Amino acid sequence: MRSAVVVGTGLIGTSVALALNARGVTVYLRDTDPAAARIAESLGAGTTTAPTAAVDLAVMAVPPALIGRVLADVQTAGLAHHYTDVASVKVGPREDAVALDCDTAHYIAGHPMAGGERNGPLAARADMFEGRAWILTPTSDTDRETLNMALELVAMCGATPVVMGATEHDRAVGLVSHTPHIVAALVAMRFEQAEERAVSLAGPGIKDLSRIAGGDPELWVDILGANAVVVADILEDIGVNLEDVVTGLRAMAATDEAKRDEGRRGIGTLLRRGKAGRERIAGKHGSGPGSYRTLGVLIGDQPGQLARLFTDASRSGVNIEDVHLEHATDQLAGLVQLSVAQTSVPVLEEALRAQGWHTQ
Amino acid sequence: MRSAVVVGTGLIGTSVALALNARGVTVYLRDTDPAAARIAESLGAGTTTAPTAAVDLAVMAVPPALIGRVLADVQTAGLAHHYTDVASVKVGPREDAVALDCDTAHYIAGHPMAGGERNGPLAARADMFEGRAWILTPTSDTDRETLNMALELVAMCGATPVVMGATEHDRAVGLVSHTPHIVAALVAMRFEQAEERAVSLAGPGIKDLSRIAGGDPELWVDILGANAVVVADILEDIGVNLEDVVTGLRAMAATDEAKRDEGRRGIGTLLRRGKAGRERIAGKHGSGPGSYRTLGVLIGDQPGQLARLFTDASRSGVNIEDVHLEHATDQLAGLVQLSVAQTSVPVLEEALRAQGWHTQ
Numbered sequence: 033m034r035s036a037v038v039v040g041t042g043l044i045g046t047s048v049a050l051a052l053n054a055r056g057v058t059v060y061l062r063d064t065d066p067a068a069a070r071i072a073e074s075l076g077a078g079t080t081t082a083p084t085a086a087v088d089l090a091v092m093a094v095p096p097a098l099i100g101r102v103l104a105d106v107q108t109a110g111l112a113h114h115y116t117d118v119a120s121v122k123v124g125p126r127e128d129a130v131a132l133d134c135d136t137a138h139y140i141a142g143h144p145m146a147g148g149e150r151n152g153p154l155a156a157r158a159d160m161f162e163g164r165a166w167i168l169t170p171t172s173d174t175d176r177e178t179l180n181m182a183l184e185l186v187a188m189c190g191a192t193p194v195v196m197g198a199t200e201h202d203r204a205v206g207l208v209s210h211t212p213h214i215v216a217a218l219v220a221m222r223f224e225q226a227e228e229r230a231v232s233l234a235g236p237g238i239k240d241l242s243r244i245a246g247g248d249p250e251l252w253v254d255i256l257g258a259n260a261v262v263v264a265d266i267l268e269d270i271g272v273n274l275e276d277v278v279t280g281l282r283a284m285a286a287t288d289e290a291k292r293d294e295g296r297r298g299i300g301t302l303l304r305r306g307k308a309g310r311e312r313i314a315g316k317h318g319s320g321p322g323s324y325r326t327l328g329v330l331i332g333d334q335p336g337q338l339a340r341l342f343t344d345a346s347r348s349g350v351n352i353e354d355v356h357l358e359h360a361t362d363q364l365a366g367l368v369q370l371s372v373a374q375t376s377v378p379v380l381e382e383a384l385r386a387q388g389w390h391t392q
Numbered sequence: 393m394r395s396a397v398v399v400g401t402g403l404i405g406t407s408v409a410l411a412l413n414a415r416g417v418t419v420y421l422r423d424t425d426p427a428a429a430r431i432a433e434s435l436g437a438g439t440t441t442a443p444t445a446a447v448d449l450a451v452m453a454v455p456p457a458l459i460g461r462v463l464a465d466v467q468t469a470g471l472a473h474h475y476t477d478v479a480s481v482k483v484g485p486r487e488d489a490v491a492l493d494c495d496t497a498h499y500i501a502g503h504p505m506a507g508g509e510r511n512g513p514l515a516a517r518a519d520m521f522e523g524r525a526w527i528l529t530p531t532s533d534t535d536r537e538t539l540n541m542a543l544e545l546v547a548m549c550g551a552t553p554v555v556m557g558a559t560e561h562d563r564a565v566g567l568v569s570h571t572p573h574i575v576a577a578l579v580a581m582r583f584e585q586a587e588e589r590a591v592s593l594a595g596p597g598i599k600d601l602s603r604i605a606g607g608d609p610e611l612w613v614d615i616l617g618a619n620a621v622v623v624a625d626i627l628e629d630i631g632v633n634l635e636d637v638v639t640g641l642r643a644m645a646a647t648d649e650a651k652r653d654e655g656r657r658g659i660g661t662l663l664r665r666g667k668a669g670r671e672r673i674a675g676k677h678g679s680g681p682g683s684y685r686t687l688g689v690l691i692g693d694q695p696g697q698l699a700r701l702f703t704d705a706s707r708s709g710v711n712i713e714d715v716h717l718e719h720a721t722d723q724l725a726g727l728v729q730l731s732v733a734q735t736s737v738p739v740l741e742e743a744l745r746a747q748g749w750h751t752q
Contacts, residue, residue: 145593157690165593204590207582212601214637215579217666218630222567224669230564233505233525234673240600241572245670249663253656257644264641270578271634274627277574281624284617296613303609306577309584310605313594330517339702346696355715392515
């Protein structure tokens with residue numbers, strides 16, 4: 033790949049442009065908002081001048097509802113030899129492209145599993161996709177060169193390509209991303225009018241659960257609208273379980289002991305199923321290279337504790353995959369949970385204990 | 393306070409015992425499981441021998457459903473001058489105590505806002521309550537000496553006392569703790585049977601949202617059962633909003649444009665309300681000493697990056713309240729979100745930039 037056009041210089045588009053530019057690709061930037069394109073240019077993502085000939089790849093980084101229309105336009109203009117997109121849903125845009133009679137052989141739909149709560153080119157970074165999954169949804173009519181061009185794009189961004197069907201993709205992201213977003217909002221909205229004293233009791237649990245509800249509402253309306261039926265179906269299933277939970281909880285408050293026991297059993301089953309699902313999400317039961325375990329380390333409330341811990345941990349050579357702090361609101365005393373590869377736990381534990389850390 | 397009995401040497405009871413013991417209080421340990429009491433003793437939490445005279449304070453750290461019965465028993469035996477508990481709900485235990493004709497003047501119900509996903513005495517630590525809120529629910533007949541004894545307990549544990557009514561407490565913890573637990577389980581359980589490929593797409597959002605679903609199901613059945621009606625009421629409200637969301641999503645998939653717009657408006661309103669609630673939970677709009685802001689710092693994927701970052705941050709003298717990593721599953725390249733007091737942001741930002749860090 034020698035040249036590319038990025039259509040839409042928001043967070044994802046600009047990050048793609050930065051990554052390609054860093055690999056020596058000539059990147060042309062386009063946005064309906066010229067200011068956004070100029071910001072991306074000023075960040076070193078490419079040029080806002082127009083290409084003089086067809087580029088190798090056009091990457092459409094526009095909302096899902098616009099993909100079909102934009103694809104038809106840029107294909108008519110002969111902008112590129114190959115086309116892809118980075119939209120977070122895949123079925124609807126493909127249907128639009130087919131309806132608009134696009135050249136689907138030279139268009140492969142993609143979706144990098146990355147993003148953030150901040151939007152716009154200023155939040156973009158070249159390493160946004162490093163180590164992330166990047167889903168590609170080739171069809172039987174996809175040109176092999178187009179597939180290879182998309183694979184090159186994914187490789188240049190440091191991501192891992194994952195091939196899926198469009199329907200399978202939309203169901204999966206509905207489950208891991210869109211539905212959680214709605215659920216986080218449903219819980220978080222209770223706090224809009226809650227008493228200050230109740231809000232002040234919010235601890236790490238509700239803070240982590242509600243974090244994604246902080247995303248941009250306008251952006252998320254677009255994302256959810258493009259996968260509306262899938263998300264509605266999943267939410268309806270959750271609604272059925274929710275009704276069972278309410279029934280179970282009310283049974284637990286009954287005077288009749290048999291009824292209370294029935295309620296307990298129902299709630300117990302729900303919680304066990306939730307725990308089993310959580311363990312899969314956390315990768316605790318995996319056996320592949322991605323499976324990890326958590327090591328707890330106690331730290332005091334002196335300012336330098338985290339620094340000392342990470343210095344000691346990095347000397348062990350073990351790669352820390354995730355960090356979670358369980359601690360007070362105003363102080364840092366508490367438990368640091370370090371997630372590391374299953375096989376690295378003994379190494380890290382020994383290294384930290386040798387430095388006087390208390391692990392658990 | 394010179395002497396105390398801790399009844400129930402689980403995670404919370406043993407942590408209380410460790411804190412009191414560290415302050416020179418003679419602590420007597422009791423548990424229906426003698427092995428649990430001996431483990432707590434071996435950790436330095438106190439002695440498993442019986443007191444020879446009434447102690448100053450008895451702390452009941454048993455499940456909510458047992459508080460009334462245990463209080464009646466220990467008061468009949470004259471175990472202590474004053475009594476408190478650490479149960480996570482307050483209305484039911486108080487009703488039980490009244491029904492069993494307990495001496496309610498010398499019993500003040502309490503609830504430290506701390507805990508963890510691990511249970512049992514081995515996970516206990518003396519600093520578990522440091523900086524946390526510890527709710528006390530005195531009533532009009534509470535003896536002043538009993539209130540003072542409980543305040544001394546809270547101070548010895550390093551926590552901050554918060555006085556609330558029992559009903560207000562149960563509603564608040566239903567909102568910040570019990571309901572989120574159920575909701576996390578409802579989402580996580582979808583992953584029990586999900587395809588491996590869908591599970592492999594799980595990113596930081598769903599991981600954070602589902603974390604609390606990893607808690608012990610048996611323990612949580614007890615907690616939820618003791619606050620069942622409050623949680624059922626909140627979940628029913630959520631269920632109503634959930635139905636509206638499903639209606640809104642289906643409208644967004646309609647062919648009729650007016651209907652689609654109506655759906656968009658409904659979903660947009662939900663997401664904006666969720667974001668407003670989230671901002672209160674995260675303390676972003678607070679003005680008190682507890683309000684904080686997040687500073688993003690870009691890090692590379694070399695092993696020593698986190699250590700270097702925390703060393704540089706600690707040299708700035710700024711207290712880091714929370715840390716969140718947004719990064720790849722297998723590598724640590726990405727964005728570290730540091731939460732610090734609003735007033736400390738410029739100090740930290742300047743210190744980190746001077747060391748060559750990219751902040752945003």
